[in-house]
Amino acid sequence: MRNFQAITVSQLNNYIKVLMDxxxxxxxxxxxxxxxxxxxxxxxxxxxxxxxxxxxxxSAVMFRNSAKYLKFTPENGMKVYVFGxxxxxxxSGNYQIYxxxxxxxxxxxxxxxxxxxxxxxxxxxxxxxxxxxPLPKYPKKIGVITSATGAAxxxxxxxxxxxxxxxxxxxxxxxxxxxxxxASNISALEEINKHDDIDLIILGxxxxxxxxxxxxxxxxxxxxxxxxxxxxxxxxGHEIDTSLCDLASDKSAPTPSAAAEIAVPDIAALYQMxxxxxxxxxxxxxxxxxxxxxxxxxxxxxxKSFDPLTTVNSRITEIExxxxxxxxxxxxxxxxxxxxVNSLDSExxxxxxxxxxxxxxxxxxxxxxxxxxxxxxKVGDKxxxxxxxxxAGCTVDSIKLK
Amino acid sequence: xxxxxxxxxxxxxxxxxxKGDKTLEDTVKLYDEAVKLSGYITALLNNAKLxxxxxxxxxxxxxxxx
Numbered sequence: 001m002r003n004f005q006a007i008t009v010s011q012l013n014n015y016i017k018v019l020m021d022x023x024x025x026x027x028x029x030x031x032x033x034x035x036x037x038x039x040x041x042x043x044x045x046x047x048x049x050x051x052x053x054x055x056x057x058x059s060a061v062m063f064r065n066s067a068k069y070l071k072f073t074p075e076n077g078m079k080v081y082v083f084g085x086x087x088x089x090x091x092s093g094n095y096q097i098y099x100x101x102x103x104x105x106x107x108x109x110x111x112x113x114x115x116x117x118x119x120x121x122x123x124x125x126x127x128x129x130x131x132x133x134p135l136p137k138y139p140k141k142i143g144v145i146t147s148a149t150g151a152a153x154x155x156x157x158x159x160x161x162x163x164x165x166x167x168x169x170x171x172x173x174x175x176x177x178x179x180x181x182x183a184s185n186i187s188a189l190e191e192i193n194k195h196d197d198i199d200l201i202i203l204g205x206x207x208x209x210x211x212x213x214x215x216x217x218x219x220x221x222x223x224x225x226x227x228x229x230x231x232x233x234x235x236x237g238h239e240i241d242t243s244l245c246d247l248a249s250d251k252s253a254p255t256p257s258a259a260a261e262i263a264v265p266d267i268a269a270l271y272q273m274x275x276x277x278x279x280x281x282x283x284x285x286x287x288x289x290x291x292x293x294x295x296x297x298x299x300x301x302x303x304k305s306f307d308p309l310t311t312v313n314s315r316i317t318e319i320e321x322x323x324x325x326x327x328x329x330x331x332x333x334x335x336x337x338x339x340x341v342n343s344l345d346s347e348x349x350x351x352x353x354x355x356x357x358x359x360x361x362x363x364x365x366x367x368x369x370x371x372x373x374x375x376x377x378k379v380g381d382k383x384x385x386x387x388x389x390x391x392a393g394c395t396v397d398s399i400k401l402k
Numbered sequence: 403x404x405x406x407x408x409x410x411x412x413x414x415x416x417x418x419x420x421k422g423d424k425t426l427e428d429t430v431k432l433y434d435e436a437v438k439l440s441g442y443i444t445a446l447l448n449n450a451k452l453x454x455x456x457x458x459x460x461x462x463x464x465x466x467x468x
Contacts, residue, residue, distance in 0.1 A: 138409075166447070166450040170455050288429050291422065
């Protein structure tokens, strides 16, 4: 005994505490047992109880910071899982469980709490499809709520930077897991809603365990998402995870990247649309000019038909035709008359008395003596005209010499 | 002019052109305006760069801390 040096009680308890705290098995434990000695939360909001089974019992405490996230009301006799660590309360030397989380055994506390809250909020209409607002087609400012250090932020920035760098990101960091998750997200939603020029919010985080994502099932956060004046797209966890925030948001995406894809149009499509419009503009002006040209051509045809020169020319042709006809008519008349005159002339020539006399068809004689010249006659002579078919006796009245 | 406004305006101009009921002078004016606007949109898309601003109420509210 003499070889031992005495230590104080405090030193002993402290030593035991250090020993226990350095044991990694005790750092994170899960104990199953039945609640007893539970008297409700004390004035500070802490919960003290015992956990027991058929043979043993152990003290447990859950401080207010954790107790406020309890999704059920503990009762004596209830079989529960207690998550936490084991340490020593130095003042009494008692060791106890410091509980972070308590879940009822059997039903699956989280699932139960989730279903209960889901049903409650569903009845209130928080998830109604007609409450979901349309998202802006070309958002100008997008509020992003996620962790400053997580991959989700970079994913969102990358997607938007690639698809629609025309907008501006207003980033409001928040805790994406742990006890502060819901409160910090609510606070970020409130902050962003103070900015009238922000027209869309992306709220999200990358994948994680069910426990990690649990904050997104917080009733107040779910209500804050629904009550945001600015439409909210959620992208929480992975494809399989559906948080109550996802149900309450205006649009939910399977991941933060997918939320960013939904949030903005693709610049490639905008380039294409602009190119298509330019093609159409050029087509329209070409059509317009072609139509005008056609109109002009047909007008030209009409105008030409009214040209006075055309009328005059056609009249001239008409007149020339008439002239030719008139000339022909005159020519044919004249040639007929000429034939007539010629035949009369030849008749006249046939009946010429001188010629007749020369031909002996007409002879004059006095007392049987043929006369040739007028000088052989004197006034009062009796002469005889010998015609072709008879003789006529005549007396000379006068003589005129040529 | 924002992209949204510019693209909406361009669509209006194309619709007007499509009607084809304007005078030649007005049509040529419309055409010029539309081509210029299309060029403006291309420049807008070419020169766009994502802006990121951070706002935070974590510290001042003291509700939430690391």
